Amino acid sequence: MAEVNLVINGEQVRAQEGMSILEAAREADIFIPTLCHHAEIDAYGACRLCVVELRQGDRSRVVASCLYPVAEGLVVETESEKIKNYRRTILNLLLQRWDNIPRALLDRYGAAPNPRYVENMTFCILCGLCVRYCRDVKGANVLGFIGRGTIRQVVVFPDQAMKYCPTCGNGEMECLHYCPTGVITSDYQGTGPANGQPLPHAYPVCIRDETNILEILERVGHLEY
């Protein structure tokens, strides 16, 4: 594989051709936040938290770093004012679905719940990691999306679940470890979130009781703050 040189935040970075900007940045220990990315699963580009600015002279372009391939001479800014503002807005929006976003991430971009927004606390941010892991890595298709637009949600297809879940991860279900919010549980009783309220969400994708989000994130290994 050929090597390419690019500049990230003023720093010379060498990367392998075919890598994404995100991969190149992470190899160079440059932080870019993500919520829908996992090294083992194909990039998806849904959370858009990884957006960066590509500079070309006076012009700039916002791209998703998890998908944009590196190229010789790229000039990338990962934490420009514009990008920080966008990330704050994205996090503010996501807080309406998942109010337990890691503090460090919220603080870094000054994000906070906005009382003018309508709440839709499903604890699922539709990152698709579980769906993609189940479908693309395990080939099991137990999980899937239904609905379009603002009513999109993750559901379990029971027939598939009965076939695959009992043996997946020795009965532990591997997808659990990929969920950044900890909303998926192996407890099919459908217990609600920590505050005891029933979820308006499709059974049986629901929040794990007393989940230590940070612990999961650490285990998943793709969110380090």
Next chain:
Amino acid sequence: MARLASVADLEKLRQEIVAARDPGKTKIAICSGTGCRAYASEEVIAAFRAELDQRSLADKVEIVTTGCHGFCEQGPVLVIYPEEICYLKVKPEDVAEIIDQTLVGGQVIERLLYVGPDGEQKVKESEIPFYHHQQRLVFGSNRFIDPCNIDDYLALDGYRALAKCLTEMTPEEVLAEVDRANLRGRGGGGFPAGRKWAATRNAPGDIKYVIVNADEGDPGAYMDRSLLEGNPHSVLEGLVIGAYAIGAHLGYIYVRQEYPLAVDNLGRALEQMREYGLLGKDILGSGFDFEIEVHRGAGAFVSGESSALMSSIEGKVGEPRPKYIRTSISGVHGRPSNLNNVETWANVPLIINKGADWFTAIGTEGSKGTKIFSLVGKVNNTGLVEVPMGVSLRDIIFKIGGGIRGGKKFKAVQTGGPSGGVIPEEMLDLPVDFDALTQAGSMMGSGGMIVMDEDTCMVDVAKYFLEFLAEESCGKCVPCREGITQMLHLLRLICNGEGQPGDLELLEEIATMTKDCSLCALGQSAPNPVLSSLKYFRREYELHIEEKCCPAHVCKALVTYHIDPNKCRGCGACRRNCPVGAISGEKKQPHVIDLDKCTKCDTCFMVCPPKFSAVTKLSGSEQLPAAAPAGEQEQ
């Protein structure tokens, strides 16, 4: 039908078709497009056939069931040739009279003619202002062609451009001609077709695809539908030419299942092409092979986005994928794929037949040729119009569209559908041009043009488009899904009188992020209705928030209904029609609305006789014009 083995065969067939036709023979072109069908044009056609048979005139008069003529407002539309007499709003019961008076008697029936706002009648189609100011290069053939009969298309030089390409031009020359014509994509983005073709042609790989995007889905837009229904061969010929230039041997037509007539006519057109050897192996003996498959879409708006459309063709969910690698490099099944809109393809045969120089002489510096718009909304003449690029919006709306309905005042025009924006009166002289419209915060889009009058609330319009997008977004990426959710929520609050200071800034914050960060063009353009209306009608938003006033009296929560006691004559129409019994009053005495009971259904406003116009809608701090006498106040 015999398979045509060469271009000479095609020309021979064409001569035979033309020779068998008598140009002096009376021909009645009756629109059988979806619009006129809704007005029962098929019954008119049946009545003509029956009546002509009965009078043994069937050999003397030819009935051509054509596609859409464009003047849908006035359907069913028919034109009698060679005199070019145009009759509008024709009913089956008019048929006998048309035959007696016009066909036999040579008399024009005045009551079926077009009557302008000045009361002047027009006999010929081309004299009607709606048509007169158009330049119907692409759409014009619709009125001469029976879309179910390939011979009609051949008689009008159909497939001559293809023959020319296959025998006289190399694929490179075809590509160069289209590139030189600067044909830009009619589906919305305006990307130069020549460059797209070249990218696909030059992309590595032996298997390449060409695709027709007929997933038209903007509310109120039906240009592509009418073109496919009315003249499918023009699109198909363009597609075959494109395939030849690009080096593709398989083409897809992605058409909405909700367009049954287009699907039918396409299917028939493809069959006829195959029979003539214009499709399949060794087309016209040139050695070029090409096949076309029709893929019917299930009606998701987002499937009109190129990468989503290609996913759908592959049998997957129609969700956009990132396009940092263009679909011209990696499209359907990861192979180079060239997607163009219906209208773009239909322009190709024209460019080949008449040359790039002819094409570039029409239009503006950056936008060449013509564009078809679907002119709808509060305009007098609604329908499909084709104009050269560079014509002003004012000319389209006032000269062709005949101005605003009911003598109301123009307020704004929405171009580009849900992805476009609103353009205010002070910008009406803006030319129809890809770049000028984008600069104004709207876009050409596929050609939807919704005219709005003074009774339209711009906040309500923005809300309408976001409601559409909230359903039609695929929901994959956060900016589009969550951004639209919250923008729509804020707009609903504002329309509901619950807007707060800071809401507009918040709307702009979300909109700007959504525009820059969304995954596909749907999300990137979704904030346009909000941003453009905020740009040109910010005061209207502010009035909603600060004074709880909807100046257009649309937002129900901000409007109250009153009866002006100085105007009310006590006719009782409102009292009798009020569904909730909120209106009281003695006969011949001013009536009063009980605002606690009133559900703001607008009935009283509509039934109050125009000569009184006593029912008034008030919003914010608005007051009845004259102080009401004591005791008559509703509150």
